[in-house]
Amino acid sequence: MTAVAVNRDTTVDWMRRFAQEMAEHRQELVELDTAIGDGDHGTNMDRGMRKAMEKLAESAPGDPGAVLKTVAMALVSSVGGAAGPLYGTLLLQMGNALANRDEVDVVTFAAAWRRGLDGVVARGKAQPGDKTMVDALTPAVHALEQAHDLDGGLVEAAQAAEQGMYATTPLVARRGRASYLGERSAGHQDPGATSSYYLLRSAVAALAD
C-alpha cells in the first residue's frame, strides 16, 4: 500500500475534491431535488463548499479534525435548508472525533464516521429506508467499520454508498421535503444520498490510492 493517509493535507484535498464534485454535479443535484424537493440541493451544496474552501484558505487549520470542523462551520452558516445542519453535523462530529489526531488509521477513521452518522441521525431522526442521505451513509460507515485497511475500506465504503444511493430510487420518502410527495416520491433518486456518495467518492480519490 501507499503513503496516502488521513492527515491534514489529504483531508484538505478530500474537501477540495468534494467541492469540485459539488460544482460539477450542481445541476444534476438541482434536477434530482426539483423532482422530489424544491430544487436547491445542488446550489446549496455548491455555495457551501465554495465558502468552506475560502474558510480553509483563510484559517489554515493544522490537523484533519480542525479541517473538518472548519468545513462544518462554513456549511452550517452558508448552506441552510436541511443539508446545512446535516452535513454540518456530520463533519463537525467527525472533526470532534479526530481533534488533534493526525495520520489517522482506518479504525479511528471509521469511528469518526460513525460519530458523524450518529449526529446526522440525532439531528434529522431519519432511519435507513426513509430515502435520505442516511441511506448512503449507513452502509458506507458499516463497510468502513468492517475494513482492515484504509484504502480498501474507503473503496468499499464508496461502493456501498453508491449502492445505497441507487437503492433510494424505489423508496417512498418519509423525511424531509420529499415526504410531502408520499407515494409519488418513489422512482426518483434522493439528492442528499447522491451528494453523500460524492463525499465518499472524493474520499477515495484523496485518501486512498
Place this chain on the structure above:
Amino acid sequence: MTAVAVNRDTTVDWMRRFAQEMAEHRQELVELDTAIGDGDHGTNMDRGMRKAMEKLAESAPGDPGAVLKTVAMALVSSVGGAAGPLYGTLLLQMGNALANRDEVDVVTFAAAWRRGLDGVVARGKAQPGDKTMVDALTPAVHALEQAHDLDGGLVEAAQAAEQGMYATTPLVARRGRASYLGERSAGHQDPGATSSYYLLRSAVAALAD
C-alpha cells in the same frame, strides 16, 4: 321599389340585425382590436347591443327616433370605452333628428346620419384619415346624401363604408388607443370602422330590399 322604409318596425329590425352582427363578429372585432388596441371592441359592442335589445323589448318605443335613442342610451350605459360614447352619440343624434318622425324618406334619413356623424366628430375629434370609425362613416353618409332613393342610397352607403373600412388598413392611427402604436398601427384594419360597416350592412338588410 318596395314597401320597406324607415319606420318603427324596420328600425327595430335594423338594430336587431346589428346586434346579431355584433354577436357573430364579436371574435373578429376582438382580434382586430387586439392587434392595435386592447382587444375589447367585440365584447363591448356585443354586450352593448344585447343590452339594447333588452331595453327595446322592455320599453317598446313608438317611432324610429325613439328606437334609436333607446339603443343609444343602452350603449352609453353599457359599452364603455371609446365605442360607447361614440356609438351612443351617433345613434342619439340620429334619434334626435328623427324624433316623432315615421316613414322617413332618404333626405331626412341622410340628414339624420349627418347629424349623428357630426356628433361623433364633435365627441371624438377624429378627422377622416385618423384610422377610426369616422373613416367608414364619412363616405357612407356622403353616399346617402347623394342618393335619390333609400334603397339605392343604403346599398351605396354600405359599399362606401366597406371601402372606408378597408382603406383604414394602411393608415397610421392618430386617435384612440391605436395611436400609441404610431407607425406600427399601419397594416391593420380599424375595429371601429369595421363595426361601423356592419351597422350600415344591417341597415341595408333591414331597410332596403
Place this chain on the structure above:
Amino acid sequence: MKKLINSPEEVVADSLRGMQAAYGDRLRITFDPYCVIRADAPVKGKVGIVSGGGSGHEPMHGGFVGPGMLDAACPGEVFTSPTPDQMLSATKAVDGGAGVLHIVKNYTGDVMNFEMAAEMCEGTEVETVLTNDDVAVEDSLYTAGRRGVGVTVLVEKICGAAAEQRRSLKEVAELGRRVNDRGRSMGMALSPCTTPSSGNPSFELADDEVEIGIGIHGEPGRFREKIGPASQVAERLMGPILEDLPFSSGDRVLAFVNGMGGTPLIELMVMYAEVARIAADHGLRIERNLIGNYITSLEMQGCSITLLALDDDMLACWDAPVDTPGMRWGA
C-alpha cells in the same frame, strides 16, 4: 387561460361581491350601476373625489376608496372604461355640497365617458383632473396624448388628503394638476396579460425579450430588447423620466416602484435598489417611496417607475392618514 374566476362575464361583479363581503362595513357597493362608495358618503362640506377606469388594475381604483383618498370609484369592465351613468351615480352619491372632483386617466374612452358624465351632472359642480404622466408615449397633436398611469395613484392620495382638509374644489383640482405636472412614469413588461373575455395574451414576447414603455392595458411600448439585469431595466425607465420633467439635483422626490400584478415583491425590491442608486447619482433626494402592486395589468409581469417632484404641500398631503383597503396609514 387559467384564472380564478367563475366566468369572464361575471368577473367584475364577482370581485365587487368580494369587496362587499370583505369591506361592507366601510364601503357601499352598488351593482346597477357598478360603484364603490365610502359608506359615510356624502361627507358634508367636503369635496367629493371620484375616480374610475377599466377593471384589471386592482387595487386601483376601488381599493383606494375610503377616508383620506377617494369617495367613490367606478369600475368598468376589464380594461374598458366605465360608463357615464356610473360616474353620474357616483358623483351624486358623494356630493357633500362642495363639488366633486373627477380624476380621469388620459385614454380616449375614459375621457369621453367622463365628459358625458360631467355634462349630465347638473346641480353639482364638477372639476376634472386629467392624468397623463406616461413618458413612453409621444405627446403630440397627432396622438391621443400621453397615457395616465402611476401618477394617478399619487393624485388620488394627495387630492384625497387635501379634500379631507376641506379645501375648495378649485384648490383640490389645482393641487391634483400640479401633482400630474410634476410626475412622470414609465413601465415595462416581462410577460403579457390575458383579459378574461378575450382569452388570449395581449401580445407575444420571446423567452428572452422585454417590452419597454408598455401601457397598463398591454399597449405596446417604445421598443423591445433582450432582457438585461435589473440595473439596465431601471436605467431604461429612469432615463426618459429624468429627462422629461426635467428633474434636477437637489429635488425632493417620491419614488414609486409599481408591480404590474404578476411580479414578485422580491423583484420590486431589487428594482427599488436600482432606482435609489440612479436617483442618488442624479442628486435627487428620495423623501418618500411606495413599492408594490398599486396600478396593475391583471397578471402581467413587469413594473413601472414613477417619480414625483414633491413640494411641501404634496409631502404633507402624502403623509396624511389614509384608510382604504389598498393604502392605509395613520388610521
Place this chain on the structure above:
Amino acid sequence: MKKLINSPEEVVADSLRGMQAAYGDRLRITFDPYCVIRADAPVKGKVGIVSGGGSGHEPMHGGFVGPGMLDAACPGEVFTSPTPDQMLSATKAVDGGAGVLHIVKNYTGDVMNFEMAAEMCEGTEVETVLTNDDVAVEDSLYTAGRRGVGVTVLVEKICGAAAEQRRSLKEVAELGRRVNDRGRSMGMALSPCTTPSSGNPSFELADDEVEIGIGIHGEPGRFREKIGPASQVAERLMGPILEDLPFSSGDRVLAFVNGMGGTPLIELMVMYAEVARIAADHGLRIERNLIGNYITSLEMQGCSITLLALDDDMLACWDAPVDTPGMRWGA
C-alpha cells in the same frame, strides 16, 4: 426565465439593499449574516420576536418587521431556510431582557437550523412556536408533518401585538401555539414558479390543469384536476380546512385569502366572495379578513385560504396597531 434581478446569486442581497434604501429609517439591515431588524431593537423589557425562512415568500418575513409584529427576520436564499448564525445574530440583536420567541415554519430545514440556533443562544431564553397548518399534508409519523403556511402570518401579527403589551415569553409563545392550533390552511396553484438559481419551473401543469394542495415552495399537492370555476376551487380548499379543525357553526373566524405572488387582486376578490359564501353556509362568522399577497411563492399564480377560529384575545391582538412595510394599521 425572465426576472427583474441582476443575477441569481445576488437576488437576496439586492432585495435587502432595496429594503435598506426604502425603509432604512425604520429597519436595520445586516448583510453578514442577512438580518432585517427593527431599528429600535432591542426594545427593553419586551419579548423579542424572530422569524425567518427562505426568501421568495415576500413580504414574509422581512416585510413584517416593525412595531407590533416582528423584531427581526432572517431571510435565507430563495426557498432555502436560513442558517443558525443568522438566527443567533438576530436573537442577540432583539433580546431586550424578556427572552426571544422563534417562529418557525415546519420544514425539516427550518426546524433543524432554528434548533441549532437555539442551542447556540446561550444567555438568552428562547421559546419556539412551530407552525404546521397546511391540511394538504397528511400529518403522520411517517412524514415531515404538516407544513407551516398562511397561519404563520397570523401568528407573527398576533404574537407581535402580545409582545408589545409586555406579556411574558411563555404567554406570547402559548398564544402563538394557540393560534397555530386553531388555524388551518390549504393552497392551490394555476402555474409553477421558477427559482432564480434553477431557472426551471418547479413543476409542469397542463394548460387547463390546477394543482390542489400545493406548498409554498412548489411542493406538489394532493391532486391535479381540470380548472373549474372559482366557486369550485374555493370548495376544494375550504372543504378540507373546515373538516380538519373542525370549525363549527357560530365560530368567529378570521378569513385570509392569500395570493401566491402572481395572482391579480381582482381574482383574490372573486375568491374571497366564494370563501365568504361557503363560510356563511357553515354558519361561521367572519370577524376579520386579510386579502392579498402575504406569503408568496415567487411569481406562482394561485392562492391559499387560511381560517383561524378567533377568541377575544386573538381578535384584540389582531386589531392592535402594526407598522411594518407589509402590514400596517393604527400607525
